[in-house]
Structures are given as structure tokens and as C-alpha cells.
């Protein structure tokens with residue numbers, strides 16, 4: 001027996017309804033998976049001593065994004081062109097290999113859920129980088145300083161601590177960094193050095209082989225927070241690039257900027273030399289982020305927004 005026409009119609013409606021419900025469920029599901037967090041790090045292989053650029057996309061538009069990484073607070077900037085949040089950070093030389101979380105906090109900016117706090121965490125692996133060990137000779141006063149030199153060293157510590165206190169919370173750097181001189185690298189970052197067979201110190205910068213009197217350029221925009229002679233550093237310039245990022249230029253023979261000056265990327269800041277604890281004329285470039293020295297060679301290679 002055939003079903004009644006009315007019943008057939010009801011059956012058809014039920015099937016249509018079920019299909020509709022299933023379809024809209026599938027749609028919601030795919031929308032939910034499309035709008036998720038993404039966290040990308042550059043370089044992809046992270047090691048102790050490396051700077052890192054984090055790029056983040058959020059599942060919903062947010063008005064601000066901040067994060068915590070290895071105990072450091074990081075503030076993100078929004079790149080409107082790439083529709084991505086970005087921040088520079090780093091991994092200290094002392095960081096042991098292993099997975100470390102980056103914790104992200106944001107506040108949504110539009111729709112019914114405006115002002116809602118959203119969180120995300122991703123584990124990022126830090127691998128071990130082994131750094132070489134070298135023996136070096138410098139004048140004896142740099143490994144066995146006299147009481148007068150000791151006083152100078154103590155005073156330098158205070159001078160630097162004072163300069164490092166007044167840093168710009170705003171980002172002053174813009175896009176990729178440039179090399180301070182066009183020259184060969186004579187010593188890399190992270191080398192364990194033994195001076196005069198006794199004093200050990202980690203090389204926390206990058207050395208460029210340049211003769212005395214070579215123009216040295218700012219690697220990015222910022223403000224000069226220190227430009228004066230120091231015992232170990234020699235004539236030293238420190239540039240604040242904001243958000244805790246500094247670059248230091250050591251052993252200069254001459255200054256061409258003064259403390260307080262604003263500098264732009266590529267602007268000459270002084271001439272290279274061999275002042276302070278140096279085995280000969282060269283430029284020592286250091287990168288300091290929130291109290292941690294990072295490998296300048298990696299920073300110079302990062303492709304930044």
C-alpha cells in the first residue's frame with residue numbers, strides 16, 4: 001500500500017529539515033576551524049642566544065595583543081598590510097633546550113563579544129647551540145685591572161644601569177635591520193673567550209673586521225641613550241630601539257652622535273676604532289633585549305614587517 005500523499009509530504013519535510021540542520025552544522029564547524037590562532041616564529045629553528053620574530057593571527061579581531069615568553073612580557077604591533085600581529089623577542093644564551101610556552105592575551109574589538117579576553121598558548125622548541133671556545137691576548141690591565149681601573153669599571157656599571165633604566169616602551173625600529181658596516185665578520189657571537197689564559201668571558205656580540213676610522217651606521221631607528229668612553233667597551237654608543245631592544249657599538253675612535261639624539265636607520269653614529277678591551281681595531285656590535293644579549297647575525301637576517 002502506498003503512503004497517503006499528506007504523509008509523504010511530511011516525510012519529505014523531515015528529510016529536508018534534517019539535511020538543512022546537518023548542512024548548517026558542517027558550515028559552523030568549518031567556520032570554527034578557519035578562525036583559529038596561528039603563531040609562527042622566525043627563525044623556524046630556535047636556539048639559545050637567538051632573537052625571534054613572532055607573527056600571530058587571532059581568531060577574532062582584537063584591539064591589543066600581549067604575550068609572555070621565557071618570563072618576558074612582550075607587546076605586539078599590528079601589521080595592517082599583512083593583517084598579522086608581530087613582536088621581536090629572544091632566547092637567552094643560558095636557556096636550556098626544550099619546549100617553552102608562548103602565552104598570548106588579547107581583547108576582542110568588535111561584534112557582540114567586544115572586550116572579551118581571549119587566551120592562547122603554544123609550545124615552541126628551543127634547540128641547543130654549541131658555541132666555540134678561543135684563547136685571546138689583551139694588555140694586562142684588562143685582565144688584572146688596577147684599583148683605579150676597578151673604580152672606573154664600577155662607575156661604568158652604574159652609568160650603563162642608569163642609561164638602561166629610561167627605555168622607550170614604544171617600538172622605534174621599523175622593518176629589517178641593516179649591517180652597521182660593510183665588512184667581513186671576524187668573530188661570532190657566543191664564543192667562550194679566555195683572555196690572557198685566565199679571565200673567561202662570553203663574546204656577547206658580533207665583530208666586524210674594519211680598520212680604524214670606518215663609518216659605523218645605526219642598524220635601525222631609535223634614540224642614543226649612551227655615547228661616552230667606558231673601560232672595557234671603549235668609546236661606546238647605545239641606541240634604544242624601543243620595547244626593550246638596544247644595540248651597542250663598541251671600541252669606536254670617534255662619536256658622531258650625542259646622548260639624546262634621535263637616529264634613523266643607516267645614519268652614521270661614529271667611526272670604528274680599537275678603544276677599550278680590544279685585540280685590535282674592529283667594530284663590536286651587540287644586541288640586548290630586555291637584559292639578554294642576542295646574536296646580532298640572526299637579527300640582521302630577519303625579514304621584518
Ligand SMILES: [Zn+2]
Pocket residue numbers: 187203205206207283284285
Ligand atoms: Zn666583540
